[in-house]
Amino acid sequence: MxxxxxxxxxxxxxxxxxxxxxxxxxxxxxxxxxxxxxxxxxxxxxxxxxxxxxxxxxxxxRPDIKRGNFTSDEEEAIIQLHAMLGNRWSTIAARLPGRTDNEIKNVWHTHLKKRFESSSKPSGQAAPKRKAKKPAVAATASALEGPTSEPAASSPGQSLSMSPGQSLSTSSAADYSMASSLENTGSSSSESEEFQIDDSFWSETLAMSVHSSGSGMETSDTFGVDSASPSSSNDEMDFWVTLFMQAGDIQSLSQI
DNA sequence: AAATTTCGCAACCGCTGTCAC
DNA sequence: GGTGACAGCGGTTGCGAAATT
The missing domain is CATH 1.10.10 (Arc Repressor Mutant, subunit A)
Known part of the structure; x- marks a missing residue:
């Protein structure tokens, strides 16, 4: 065509x-x-x-964009989701409230990929040559600091820019629970910090996905971030994500 | 202190999927 | 069913800034 x-x-x-x-x-x-x-x-x-x-x-x-460094939990979530979904950045982004596919893609290519690859090697040393130079997007964000600039409210360092009444109003409680789950573990990750994920995070995440699929394929409500997107492929993707997650859950159960 | 290298991020490009006609 | 228009996605690149030499 x-x-x-x-x-x-x-x-x-x-x-x-x-x-x-x-x-x-x-x-x-x-x-x-x-x-x-x-x-x-x-x-x-x-x-x-x-x-x-x-x-x-x-x-x-977008007013609901979360600015600032990725927390170690978010990074871990990206790694896990990438392992399940591959380069489906938009799908991964849908699981990380306030994060964009582009941002996630950048983070993956800049350091998570290296970290992932080096950690998968036997004697891998994830030794970054450089420290993070600045809070994410600080440079351009400053350009937005104007009188009418609503997005400037999402300044670097702000932990969670969305609010329940805002653009994410169509997001489910699950998104928020995930968000709070991510937030609760707190501080932005330092490079030296080993990324460890609270068990409760994944159990919550898996639980919510299983729960949401309990009545069929109605997962779009649970995970949908942008209700404006009419794409039915999102529903389909949600189905597969849920399936993957369940499969992972089942596997882990079977190992017990 | 200057030059060079490396990194991180925003933005662009091209392709695919979906929808309306 | 075929075609064209549009939105969305993922890969890639260009550039500024920080780190290193």
Whole structure:
């Protein structure tokens, strides 16, 4: 199938977003929503293609995005989920409230992958050559600190930017319990810290997935983060995730 | 202190899936 | 059923900043 380019290259801006562009986009989405990404930049008066606007919103401007370093529990969760799901970053992201697929993908490729690979080797030494240089996204986040910049509220170091009445209102209690489970273990991970996961985290996580699948395949409610996404493949993926999780649970039970 | 190397992150590109006509 | 438009996803890249030499 031949497709037109996602946007006309002529006259459209590329590269890093400015604070003004961010504010324009946020203001427009808050007012009109984002039912049509392709038309949105024109309506908002942005010289960007819809794809770029969507990406910026999803990965950075959404109010429910959790900023700051990944906790060791989150990192462990990513490793576990990646082992089950492979490079299905969006699916993994759906299990980590407030984290984006892009962010998770970056974290994986930058250090989790190395850590995972080195830990899978017999004499592996996960010795990072460098320490983390700064809180995640601090650089660009500062550009957002403006009068109307709602997302600036999600500043680096903030532990959990979403609130129950916010955009995640469609998220289930399970998401929140997972989030709090992740949060409760507290502090951001230091590189020297061995990542260890509280047993209760996985038992909770597995329990909730088993519970949610108890009445069939109604898992989308439980895990869905973005209710706006109409994709039925999400439901299907949830089904498989649940299945994987159950399988893991069953295996672990059978080993007892 | 300067040059070089390495890392982390934001953004882009191209492909696929879904939906409407 | 075929086609085109759109949204979404995953891989990749470019660049700025930090660490190292």
């Amino acid at each position: 031949v497709r037109a380019p996602c946007c006309e290259k002529m006259g459209l801006k590329r590269g890093p977003w400015t604070a003004e562009e961010d504010m324009t986009l946020v203001a427009h989405i808050e007012q009109h929503g984002h039912s049509n990404w392709r038309a949105l930049p024109k309506q908002a008066g942005l010289l960007r293609c819809g794809k770029s606007c969507r990406l910026r919103w999803i990965n950075y401007l």
